[in-house]
Amino acid sequence: MGSGQDTLGPPKVVNIEDLRRIARRRLPQPVFDYLDGGAEDEITLRENTRAFHDIRFRPRAAIALNKCDLSVRVLGQELSSPVMLAPVGYSRLMHPGGEVAAAKAAGEAGTAYILSTISGHKLEAVKAATKGPAWYQLYLLGGRGAAEAGIERAQHAGYSALVITVDTAVAGMRERDPRNGMKELLGESFLAKLPYLLEILAHPRWLAAFLADGGVPRLENIVVPGQGPMKLVDVAAALVDAAVTWDDLRWIRKVWTGPIVVKGILTAGDAKRAVDEGAAAVVVSNHGGRQLDCVSATIRALPEVVSAVDGRTEVLMDGGVRRGSDIVKAICLGARAVLIGRAYAYGLAAAGEAGVTRALAILRADIERTLRLLGCPSVAALDRSYVEVPNTWECQRATNENQ
Template sequence: MSIFNVNPVTVDDYRRLARRKLPRFLFDYLDGGANAEATLAANVNDFDRYRLKQRVMRNVDNIDTSTKLAGFDAAMPVALAPVGMAGMYARRGETQGARAADAQGIPFTCSTLGICSVEEITAATGKPIWFQLYMLRDRDVIQSLLKRAEAAGVTTLLFTVDLPLPGMRLRDYRNGMIGTNLCSKLSKTAQLAYSPRWIMDVGIKGKPHTIGNLSEVVPDPDDLNEYKAFIDSQFDTSVTWEDIAWLRSIWPGKLIIKGVMEVEDAQAAVNAGADGVVVSNHGGRQLDSVASSITKLPAIAQAVGDQCEVYIDSGIRSGIDVVKAVALGAQGVLIGRPWIYAMAGAGEQGVKDLLATFQNEIRTAMALMGVNSLAELTPELLERV
């Protein structure tokens, strides 16, 4: 039976729905990774290197999946990761994601490069969210964005450090996502012809298609090419840990450094004043042929886990993956592609349903492993294969 005739449940189910509904250049921008996409695949596949231990005859009558994530009371150790241009995957997509996260009791992270501004997102829920930022060459813009975030009620900043310049995402070259020449324009136009529902729901009803958080700093806020030119000019390859120390000095809330893959960098983040780190290779979208995030997590958690909160993203596709990450030392996980697949495929309700499945998977796994709380999930309950 076709997947489109049954209820979507897993991330793969929603991925297939998203692929059917989205123009190819948008789907591949979300789905793809750098170069040969070896790290993209490893992020997912390496979770299978770890097996759960099933234990029986233990009282599991009081299972509790709740935790605190950067001071946020979360129903489970999951947060929605920042995804650039989420509002191009569904109408005002960031607001849909934020409402779904709020309904399921987990944090939502607004991307610097989101279609919806931080103000629009917080207005949609009336609740605090997390805000993600890159180091831009124009430090005045950074300070302005931080003031806006703070005024909107943001108390947690995710600062991404693994993007001094963008990785080589070859699918985007093939599909015309990158490039403004005639061939690229014709390619995208042809792909749009096969996505009439997207054109109506997002292309027309989802306007304005501005990068909401940057609309005040580009000459023409209605021209996405203007945003690209601005962003390309703002990649800062000179950034060092001294810049993070400066950021710490001007940001009063919690600071989590996203994009750490080595112990020495995690320690440097702590030394610069970070409250947490995210073990992440940017979902395999930056440097191909680096290790998966899950294989780097244990050493980083052991090195700095008693000094700061440790999170992980890249490759999480189920509640079982979440359990493995927590057992290996993560305070929580961030999911990016999964929630966008669900939103593109089935809207806000799809995100809610997927998150409910994650929580049920976490709860069931904990019961069958013989534990009642996340604190009981330890490396001893995993087997490396």
């Protein structure tokens, strides 16, 4: 598999699923499954994507549009399209370019990149790589001291918003990971790695790039006072003590002076609480089906949250987005913009920066084509009248809001 643009164009790569297929070939199974998998029975993982299929479009016919305006403003910043890059931890395992490559591609495409705390590259280097907006996503890994130091560094480096992920009281049970020996592979014991090594050796290209990059990266943005950067293998255990509560938002607000985005909201009650705590935006998210399994697909939860915040804060969403038409549907239901996780990470794994660029180009072309077929001149003009949702969604929303 080459990494140039040629191998990423049609006929080989037409949609995001094509990038996923290349990623699956290129990555050793433990790394691919870490990226691709979800929690427990993966009900929510599947439902996130499937629920988009229940929404029907209501196009306006006989309208000719030469060009549509895809731009949006999120937290006062102009983006070229309503697609932002979600925080994806361990990106450097997928490709040595990791977070730097993804941020660069986002900037070139005129959109924003959100850097995960669990990053193999220094947050300063990631910010320097992009000409677009960059946000920093915070986990309280390594305790409050490490978090405060991370926030201060992010502020100093020029990140324009802080994203607090609130759905990760502990790490979800992603059953593919223990089966693949993910923990053993990231650890230091050679003996413990042995049963899993054959699969790694079967991917010599990935292995060579990984070794040339220095092997398992340290987490340069989680510097535990007196101990230095956290090891990747220690993350799952550290998450147990890292649950973010509403009380934490108060001290975080004192350290971080910019806008705060609360990521991981699924209900009207939590949305209202986030607004009361001063969130400038909320992200309707179930972590891509990686945390609590059997929660609602995010596209189903979106209308309830939009109605609850009633314009007092911006609403973003993520989960299951694989096509531009999914993004258009989310905007019609009230999202200001959409975050993509796996859709760009498959591209990153397939071909580094060029793969992320290709993923963004596919989605952009999809959105533009969908708008033209809908007879809608711009993303800003999309509204509820362009879609039809199942009656059961409406009934459920009314029940939930009255609880």
